[in-house]
Amino acid sequence: MPGRYFEDYAVGQKFGSGTVTVTADRIKSFAREFDPQPFHTDEELARSTFFQGLVASGWHTASLTMSLVVQAFPIAGGVIGGGVDELRWPKPLRPGDELRLEGGIVEVRPSRSKPGQGLVRVRTTTLNRAGKAVQIMIANLVVPRRPAERA
């Protein structure tokens, strides 16, 4: 699989992504499977809740964000999640919203235990069409080192 290696990343690099749009039907079907609460599954019931209307599950927002992360990080061998240190949903994702990703690299370091890998720490913001953040995440991606440069 072609793609980038640990050595291609550096602190301070910025990145963006394409866009992805979410429909009311997909918000509801995702929620019926994974997060069956009225503000995610039923427009009528949602009106009388905290959110005053239908909103996507935070896990739907996170999953859509992953689809943008995969675009933004064409890492050789794939994006292997090394874990998330912060995940926030400052505003809910609503039907018809179009999402895009903005992010930056905040740390890079070789793995202590695995000579063929490094960690790339990223901060991502998922923005709606109005430019408001619907998700902020700090995550550590496990990235392979370029084979020729391994110890």
Added chain:
Amino acid sequence: MPGRYFEDYAVGQKFGSGTVTVTADRIKSFAREFDPQPFHTDEELARSTFFQGLVASGWHTASLTMSLVVQAFPIAGGVIGGGVDELRWPKPLRPGDELRLEGGIVEVRPSRSKPGQGLVRVRTTTLNRAGKAVQIMIANLVVPRRPAERA
């Protein structure tokens, strides 16, 4: 909507859940939509990757975990996610795995800014049939206070 309030939770309480099972077909269809990488979308290609076989997207594991959290926390008005402070996938979720949740409450505190709400901090472990952790999460749930006890 009936359910529990902030006042019903206390530090040290433990909780469990029912189970949910994942198929290879659902692992692949979830990944085609949200995390289209070979180790999530194709058994053949997955064999030659880091994971040596098909595994679920971490966001699929997280979404399935949410379906168990909703069962375990019948909160009045719904589980409004206040954010995640740690999310780890120590082992991958594989086709046929059956998941269940174990968790505990590690902190409860009234909201400083919103008198009708409190925060319940939980640590959850999502276990496969072999009893191995496929996800560990520390999350803050926003929970309504019982109306009669509001200031």
